[in-house]
Amino acid sequence: MSAFLRLEALELIERNHHIVRGITLNFAAPRTLIIGPNGAGKSTLLRLIHGLLKPSGGTVQWPQPLRQAMVFQRPVMLRTTVFKNVLYGLKLAGIKSGERERRANDALERVGLAHLGTRPARVLSGGEQQRVALARVWALNPEVLLLDEPTASLDPASSREVERIIGEFASAGTRLLMTTHNLGQTRRLADEILYLDDGRVLEQASATDFFNGPRSASAGAFIRGEMP
Numbered sequence: 001m002s003a004f005l006r007l008e009a010l011e012l013i014e015r016n017h018h019i020v021r022g023i024t025l026n027f028a029a030p031r032t033l034i035i036g037p038n039g040a041g042k043s044t045l046l047r048l049i050h051g052l053l054k055p056s057g058g059t060v061q062w063p064q065p066l067r068q069a070m071v072f073q074r075p076v077m078l079r080t081t082v083f084k085n086v087l088y089g090l091k092l093a094g095i096k097s098g099e100r101e102r103r104a105n106d107a108l109e110r111v112g113l114a115h116l117g118t119r120p121a122r123v124l125s126g127g128e129q130q131r132v133a134l135a136r137v138w139a140l141n142p143e144v145l146l147l148d149e150p151t152a153s154l155d156p157a158s159s160r161e162v163e164r165i166i167g168e169f170a171s172a173g174t175r176l177l178m179t180t181h182n183l184g185q186t187r188r189l190a191d192e193i194l195y196l197d198d199g200r201v202l203e204q205a206s207a208t209d210f211f212n213g214p215r216s217a218s219a220g221a222f223i224r225g226e227m228p
């Protein structure tokens with residue numbers, strides 16, 4: 001597999017604090033899950049990759065430009081209907097009217113919210129709002145989807161529904177880079193694991209190898225639930 005994304009000596013320093021410490025690696029797997037203890041730098045790494053933060057050093061290289069989208073732990077809903085929330089992203093992306101409506105309908109269908117299209121988005125439950133956020137990115141047909149703890153604020157049933165939709169992105173060929181604290185979810189979704197601790201990548205391994213025998217003491221403790 002050839003890399004679709006390369007990080008070269010990527011570094012982020014904020015107020016003399018090293019948050020990302022010189023990460024060099026290639027991404028080639030369809031679904032990479034980024035895990036590690038609180039404060040390891042997982043969210044920061046995703047933000048650097050998506051261009052939301054400017055690195056202090058090093059580079060983020062896309063050998064071929066890919067359409068990217070990102071989903072956050074807490075979705076931001078515009079003060080309008082569910083349908084218009086999805087339409088708006090398409091408008092920003094320059095998709096022409098007509099095509100926008102078709103795509104928005106298709107995306108809401110895909111996440112199981114077609115019946116809530118006329119509802120104000122901000123009155124929906126957290127789980128439903130996250131599905132609107134996923135519909136918004138589904139409509140944009142991203143080639144890479146970055147997800148930062150997308151189920152962290154959700155109850156188990158909503159989490160599973162969001163996980164199902166994330167699986168649909170993968171089935172449609174969208175590459176996934178995702179952070180989570182849920183090890184069950186990691187096992188269900190990951191092809192590859194990136195284990196971060198204190199701004200460093202301690203392991204990059206297939207999910208099978210990682211769970212069968214993590215090489216670092218930190219990852220071993222993390223899997224056993226023994227992190228402080």
Ligand SMILES: Nc1ncnc2c1ncn2[C@@H]1O[C@H](COP(=O)(O)OP(=O)(O)OP(=O)(O)O)[C@@H](O)[C@H]1O
Nearest residue numbers: 014015017019036037038039040041042043044045
């Ligand atoms: N803008 C900033 N200025 C200073 N420190 C920051 C900034 N952003 C993040 N940090 C610190 O960098 C470290 C990494 O944060 P980050 O949110 O990336 O970790 P994480 O692995 O995603 O953690 P969690 O699992 O708790 O979400 C933390 O110690 C955090 O407090």
